[in-house]
Amino acid sequence: MFAAAMLQLLSGFWGGRVLVVWGVLLLLLPRLTHAQRSIDSLRQALRATPADTEQVKTALRLSTALAATDTAQARLVAAQALRQSKRLGYTYGQAHSWLQLSALHLIGHRFRPARQAAGRAGQVAAPLLRQAPGSLRVRRLLAGIANNLGSAADQQGRVAAATRYYLQAAGYLEGTPETAVLLTVYSNLGRNFQLLRQPEQATRYWRRAVAAGGSASRPELLPAYLQLAAWHLQQQHPDSALYLLQLARTLRPESSLYAGEYYGALGQYYLFQQEPERAYPALQRAATYATRKGDPAYQARLLFSLGQMEAQLGNTSKAVELLRNSLQLLQGLHDMEQEAAVLTALGRVAEANSQYQAALGYVRRSQSLRDSLAATTVRQQVNQLETQYRTRQQTQQLRQLRQQQQAQQLAFRQQRRLTTVYLLLAVVLGAAVLLALGLLRHRRRLARQQQELQQQRIRQLEQEQELRAAQAVLQGQEEERRRVARDLHDGLGGMLSTVKLYLGTLRSRHPLPAPATELLGQSVEHLDSSISELRRVARNLMPEALLALGLAQAVQDFCDALRRAGQVQLELHLHGLDTRLPPTIETGVYRIVQELLNNVVKHARASHILVQLMRHDALLHVVVEDDGQGFDPTLASSGVGLRNLQARAEQMGGQLTFESEINQGTTATLTLLLSAADAAPQSFSLTSS
Missing domain, CATH: 1.25.40.10 (Tetratricopeptide repeat domain)
Structure with a gap:
C-alpha cells in the first residue's frame, strides 16, 4: 500500500515535465566535451580571448557548461555573448545567443520570456537560411528555435501549435547527419501524445528517438530512456523499466542536465518494488540536482x-x-x-x-x-x-439571522400578492401579444432558413458540377498529352529515325561527290536535332518516368534537365516519397512543380532554386523557393497562370500559396492532405503506353 501510494504521487514527475533543451544545449557541447575543458578553464579562455567572434563562441560554450548546475550564471554569460555579437554585427552569434537564453528560461520554467527569446532568435536567423539554404549549422539552429517555440506552446496548452513547431524542427533535420536536436524533438512529440492519452503514439516517437540515436552510448539518448522507463512503470513492467534505467546509468547522468530526472525515475522504480529505504535517498539526490539546476x-x-x-x-x-x-x-x-x-x-x-x-x-x-x-x-x-x-454563540447568531430572513420573506410575499392582482390582466394581454408576434417571427425565420438551405444546396450542386467538369477537362488534357506524346514518339519519331537510317545507308554504300556528301552530312545533323527536339517535346507532354517510376523520379529527371541546361543552380530535397501515390495526384503535383520551375527559369531571373517534396503520413508538402526578382502577390493574383495552378491544387483537395516581395525572391508552397485511400501504398505497372 505504501509503494502504491507513493507511485501515484510520483506518477506526474516525468510526465509533467518538458524535454526542452537537451538537443539545443548540445549545439556547442560536442566541441566542449572533445576538448575536455573545465568551467574554470573556459572562464580563463573567455578573459584571454580578444573581443571577436571567437569570444562569442567561448562565452556560449561556458554558458552551456554552466547550464546543468547554475542556470542564473549561465544566463548572464549568454547575455554577455548576445551583447558582444550585436557590437560585432555577428548575426549567427546573435541568433545562437537568443536561442541559448530561450533554453535557459525553459529550464527555469519561465515560459513567456522563453517564447520571446526564441522568437527573436527566429527573426535574426531567417536571413541566414536565405543566404545559405543548404548550411547544416543554420538548419540545426532553426530546428532548435522551432523546438523551443513548441515547448513554450506546450506549457500554454496550445498542443496543435506545439506539434506544428516540432514537425517543422524535424523537417529541418531529417535526412541530415545531425541527430542531437532531432532526438529532443522526437522526445517532445512522445510527451505530447502521452498527455493526449495516446500511449502507442508516444512510445513510437520515443522508440524512434532511440533508433535515431543509433548507439546506446550517446548522451542525447538519456531523456528518451528515462521517458520510456517511466512509461513502463506506469504499465506495470518493472523489468523493462530497470533495463532502460541501466542503459541510462551508462550515460553518466550525474554530469548531465537530467541528473535530477534520472534519480527521480530511479526512486519511482524502488517505490514500485516496495523498497522505500532505497527510494528515499534517490529522491533526495534528485532534489539536490534540481536545486543546483535552478x-x-x-x-x-x-x-x-x-x-x-x-x-x-x-x-x-x-x-x-x-x-x-x-x-x-x-x-x-x-x-x-x-x-x-x-x-x-x-x-x-x-x-x-x-x-x-x-x-x-x-x-x-x-x-x-x-x-x-x-x-x-x-x-x-x-x-x-x-x-x-462552530461555537454555541455562532449557532445562536445564525438562528437569529434565519428568523429575520423569514420575516422579510413573509413581507415580500404579501407585497407580491398585491402586485400580482393589479398586473394579472396586463400580463395575460401582453403574453397573448408576445405569443402572436413570436409565432409570426418563427414562421418567417423558418421560411428564411428553408430558402437559405435551398440556395446552399443549389450552390453546392453547382460547385460539384464545376469541379467534375474541371476534373474531366484536366483528365482529358492529360489523356490527350499522353496520346500526342505516344504518337510523336512512336509515329513521327520512328519515321524520322528510318529516314536517318536510309540517309546513313546511302552515304556508306554509294560514294557521292564532295558537295553532295557535305550537304548530306548537314541534313543528317539537322535530322538528329529534329529527333532530339521531338523527344524533348514528347517528354514534356508526358514524362515516361512519371508513369513508370513515380513522382519522385519524374521530378528528379526534370530538375536534372534544368541543371544540365546550366541556366540556374537547383537544389532538390525529397523525403517520404518511397511509396507511390494515385496517378491523378502524381500527375497533378508534377504539373504544378513543372509549371512553377518553368516560370522561375523564364521570368524570375534567379540564380538559385530550392525544391522540397516532403511527406509526413497523410500530409504532402511541396516548396519551390528562388532568389529571383520576386513580384507583388496582390497585383499578380489575377494572373491566368497563377489562377490555373491554384485551381489545379484545389481540385486535388490542396492549397497553393505564394510569398514574395520585390527583389526578395519567391516561395510557392503546396499543402495537400491525402485521403485514407490516397495515403495507402499504390501498385503501378512499370510499362507505359
Whole structure:
C-alpha cells in the first residue's frame, strides 16, 4: 500500500515535465566535451580571448557548461555573448545567443520570456537560411528555435501549435547527419501524445528517438530512456523499466542536465518494488540536482513526495519542514493544483497531531485554490471542519439571522400578492401579444432558413458540377498529352529515325561527290536535332518516368534537365516519397512543380532554386523557393497562370500559396492532405503506353 501510494504521487514527475533543451544545449557541447575543458578553464579562455567572434563562441560554450548546475550564471554569460555579437554585427552569434537564453528560461520554467527569446532568435536567423539554404549549422539552429517555440506552446496548452513547431524542427533535420536536436524533438512529440492519452503514439516517437540515436552510448539518448522507463512503470513492467534505467546509468547522468530526472525515475522504480529505504535517498539526490539546476517546479514536487514519505513513517516535524519548503517554492510558480495538494497534505499532518486550528487554516487555503480549479471535494472537508469548531454563540447568531430572513420573506410575499392582482390582466394581454408576434417571427425565420438551405444546396450542386467538369477537362488534357506524346514518339519519331537510317545507308554504300556528301552530312545533323527536339517535346507532354517510376523520379529527371541546361543552380530535397501515390495526384503535383520551375527559369531571373517534396503520413508538402526578382502577390493574383495552378491544387483537395516581395525572391508552397485511400501504398505497372 505504501509503494502504491507513493507511485501515484510520483506518477506526474516525468510526465509533467518538458524535454526542452537537451538537443539545443548540445549545439556547442560536442566541441566542449572533445576538448575536455573545465568551467574554470573556459572562464580563463573567455578573459584571454580578444573581443571577436571567437569570444562569442567561448562565452556560449561556458554558458552551456554552466547550464546543468547554475542556470542564473549561465544566463548572464549568454547575455554577455548576445551583447558582444550585436557590437560585432555577428548575426549567427546573435541568433545562437537568443536561442541559448530561450533554453535557459525553459529550464527555469519561465515560459513567456522563453517564447520571446526564441522568437527573436527566429527573426535574426531567417536571413541566414536565405543566404545559405543548404548550411547544416543554420538548419540545426532553426530546428532548435522551432523546438523551443513548441515547448513554450506546450506549457500554454496550445498542443496543435506545439506539434506544428516540432514537425517543422524535424523537417529541418531529417535526412541530415545531425541527430542531437532531432532526438529532443522526437522526445517532445512522445510527451505530447502521452498527455493526449495516446500511449502507442508516444512510445513510437520515443522508440524512434532511440533508433535515431543509433548507439546506446550517446548522451542525447538519456531523456528518451528515462521517458520510456517511466512509461513502463506506469504499465506495470518493472523489468523493462530497470533495463532502460541501466542503459541510462551508462550515460553518466550525474554530469548531465537530467541528473535530477534520472534519480527521480530511479526512486519511482524502488517505490514500485516496495523498497522505500532505497527510494528515499534517490529522491533526495534528485532534489539536490534540481536545486543546483535552478528548477523550482521539479524541486517542489520532489520535496512534496519526500514529505509524504516522512509523514507515512511518522516523522511529523521532518514532514512539515519538507512540505513547507515545497509550498514556498510553489508560491512563485502559479501551480495552483500542486500548491493545493501540498496544503492538503499539511492539513492532514496537522489534523493527525490534533492541531485542528492549523489544519483548518491549511484546508481553507487549499479550498481557495481548488475553487479556482472547480474542485468541490475540498470545500466539503472545509465545511466539516467548520462544523466541528462552530461555537454555541455562532449557532445562536445564525438562528437569529434565519428568523429575520423569514420575516422579510413573509413581507415580500404579501407585497407580491398585491402586485400580482393589479398586473394579472396586463400580463395575460401582453403574453397573448408576445405569443402572436413570436409565432409570426418563427414562421418567417423558418421560411428564411428553408430558402437559405435551398440556395446552399443549389450552390453546392453547382460547385460539384464545376469541379467534375474541371476534373474531366484536366483528365482529358492529360489523356490527350499522353496520346500526342505516344504518337510523336512512336509515329513521327520512328519515321524520322528510318529516314536517318536510309540517309546513313546511302552515304556508306554509294560514294557521292564532295558537295553532295557535305550537304548530306548537314541534313543528317539537322535530322538528329529534329529527333532530339521531338523527344524533348514528347517528354514534356508526358514524362515516361512519371508513369513508370513515380513522382519522385519524374521530378528528379526534370530538375536534372534544368541543371544540365546550366541556366540556374537547383537544389532538390525529397523525403517520404518511397511509396507511390494515385496517378491523378502524381500527375497533378508534377504539373504544378513543372509549371512553377518553368516560370522561375523564364521570368524570375534567379540564380538559385530550392525544391522540397516532403511527406509526413497523410500530409504532402511541396516548396519551390528562388532568389529571383520576386513580384507583388496582390497585383499578380489575377494572373491566368497563377489562377490555373491554384485551381489545379484545389481540385486535388490542396492549397497553393505564394510569398514574395520585390527583389526578395519567391516561395510557392503546396499543402495537400491525402485521403485514407490516397495515403495507402499504390501498385503501378512499370510499362507505359
